[in-house]
Amino acid sequence: MNPCEKYHARGRKPWKLMLQIIKIAIITAQLVTFGLSSQMVATFKEQNLVTFRHLFxxxxxxxxxxxxxxxxxxxxxxxxxxxxxxxxxxxxxxxxxxxxxxxxxxxxxxxxxxxxxxxxxxxxxxxxxxxxxxxxxxxxxxxxxxxxxxxxxxxxxxxxxxxxxxxxxxxxxxxxxxxxxxxxxxxxxxxxxxxxxxxxECRDWRVTGATATNPYFLALFDVLIILTCISSLALCTRSVLNGIQLQFDYTVFCKDQRGEDAPWSDRLEFVNGWYILIILSDTLTIIGSILKLSIQAKVLSSYDVCSIFLGLGTMFVWMGVLRYMGYFRKAAFPNVIRFLCCAGIIYLSYCFCGWIVLGPYHEKQQQNAPPTSQLHKFMLACEDLPDSGVYRIKEKPNCFLNCCIPRCREYRERLINELQ
Incomplete structure (x- = not known):
């Protein structure tokens, strides 16, 4: 029985379902905060590398x-x-x-x-x-x-x-x-x-005029996530072990009553793959949270490894929610809406994972990155805000190919002369 059926039949509260909802919220918050820090670190490293090349x-x-x-x-x-x-x-x-x-x-x-x-x-x-x-x-x-x-x-x-x-x-x-x-x-x-x-970690520091986030609060938040994942891991592991034990009992029953071995297709029905996915996500999140605590304590500086564990853990925990999409009756939750919800969950899981793992190293995330080609310089010279109206043709508002004519034309002519 699913959690809804257990609640109506036995009055058992869906603890695992509520725990998964809470876990999704706090893990996503942890991912966002660490992703922003990782992005600043990656940007600072890249900018210093460019600086050193220019200096030396x-x-x-x-x-x-x-x-x-x-x-x-x-x-x-x-x-x-x-x-x-x-x-x-x-x-x-x-x-x-x-x-x-x-x-x-x-x-x-x-x-x-x-x-x-x-x-x-x-x-x-x-x-x-x-x-x-x-x-x-x-x-x-x-x-x-x-x-x-x-x-x-x-x-x-x-x-x-x-x-x-x-x-x-x-x-x-x-x-x-x-x-x-x-x-x-x-x-x-x-x-x-x-x-x-x-x-x-800086040895001696003093910051005035700004309030920094207490590092102990972040550490306690990570510890809370670790304890939540351990609870979820224990509950899902117990359910998997109960399913395996029930599979053994079913195999013995088939052997004693029918005199034949139970087929593997029937045995696998007792092993819930969704629980295994949640166990995997909990394990990855626990490892990633421990690495994050080590990074905050300045024991390690492996942001990339921590991003991989947290990204995969968040992706799997979001995918684990798909299990609960099948608990609604078709009359109350049509198949089309259920499909859209499932597709949205999968999309969000991939977005979070890709953002924290690859996002800090994407060119668009490198703030104040210098132009790397003549074409890039030409495009930067044509930048214009939509509401500024400085380089747009006001007489033709319906034209969608408006060019920043005054500035870009001069730059283009100068660029052509230099290349010739």
């Missing part, structure tokens, strides 16, 4: 890492010197709150090391070569058989954007690696800059 890569242009390479020895030395100079002048050139990392009272030094073949000679004219494939690492000396040069250093930054969202700021350690890659020895040294980010 000479002549870098937005979106130009694929074609950013060096072809002359003089350029290699020049770019290495540029990195060292920019690192020394960081406090005077950056517009952010970047600072050097300290180990005790001393600053952590910048490290410049190169990898090169232990022994090797190449004669391209005679088409002969001799290479010892073993690599040695040495610092501050340039070898003729250069394979790669690595420049590593650590910078610190504070994400102040969280203050506007009533959250305490986080302190970041950016482990920056600049790699001059010459492994192919093709005459083209590929240059790349990448960062490994660590999120730490």
């Amino acid at each position: 890569l000479k002549g870098y242009l937005d979106g130009g890492m694929e074609s950013y390479a060096l072809y002359r020895q003089e350029d290699v030395y020049d770019h290495i010197e540029y990195v060292l100079t920019q690192y020394g002048r960081l406090r005077n050139i950056t517009v952010g709150n970047h600072a050097y990392d300290k180990t005790g009272a001393l600053y952590r030094p910048l490290t410049l090391c190169q990898e090169y073949y232990r022994n090797g000679t190449i004669y391209a004219g005679n088409e002969t070569f001799e290479i010892d494939a073993q690599l040695d690492t040495f610092c501050l000396e340039i070898s003729p058989m250069l394979v790669s040069i690595k420049i590593t250093f650590v910078l610190k930054a504070i994400n102040l954007e969280t203050v506007r969202h009533r959250e305490l700021p986080d302190c970041y350690d950016f482990n920056i690696l600049i790699l001059f890659n010459n492994q192919a020895h093709s005459g083209r040294i590929k240059v790349d800059l990448d960062t490994d980010v660590e999120v730490n």
Whole structure:
């Protein structure tokens, strides 16, 4: 019997149904709050990566890492010197709150090391070569058989954007690696800059003029979700075990009374797949909530892993509601309405999961992202609010292809002249 039939027949209250409704509400709220925080973290990391490329890569242009390479020895030395100079002048050139990392009272030094073949000679004219494939690492000396040069250093930054969202700021350690890659020895040294980010709790902070959300409240909210999921997990596990026990009794009954084994199709009727789906969603949500607590305590910084667990857990718990769509009689709840409700639930579950897992890294979510192409720049120049009326043709209100003529025409002509 379903919960409605049990209530009318035995007076048993549908505890599991009420628990699932409460769980959907609090899990969705948890997902939204964590998704907003994850989006700010991903945006801050991406913006700092772009900033570091502009600060330490000479002549870098937005979106130009694929074609950013060096072809002359003089350029290699020049770019290495540029990195060292920019690192020394960081406090005077950056517009952010970047600072050097300290180990005790001393600053952590910048490290410049190169990898090169232990022994090797190449004669391209005679088409002969001799290479010892073993690599040695040495610092501050340039070898003729250069394979790669690595420049590593650590910078610190504070994400102040969280203050506007009533959250305490986080302190970041950016482990920056600049790699001059010459492994192919093709005459083209590929240059790349990448960062490994660590999120730490700020040691000493004071915020005035704004009220931050109490971190203990968020922790208690996560603990409440964990306890709710544990209760749901226990109730659904008990129902599954009761179904399995009833299946064994049915198998023994068929064997004793009919002298034949019960078919598997009949046995599977005693195992409720919806309960298994809810058990899976509870397990994922519990793991994700524990990871979220660890992130809030600055023990871990794995936002992506936590997003995957919370996203899948929320998706499965929304899909678990589909079980209750079959409890309404057709006369009171027509099939078309039931189908629309089921489709809407599935759509929402996928939306929540995709938003928290992939949303922070989507280009549209990267706030203040720089234009990456000439076409993008052209489209940005044509931006116009619907109600501003600055660049629209007022004489033809019915035309749906109105163009921001004055501004875009000048930009287009200038762009064509530059390309020619």
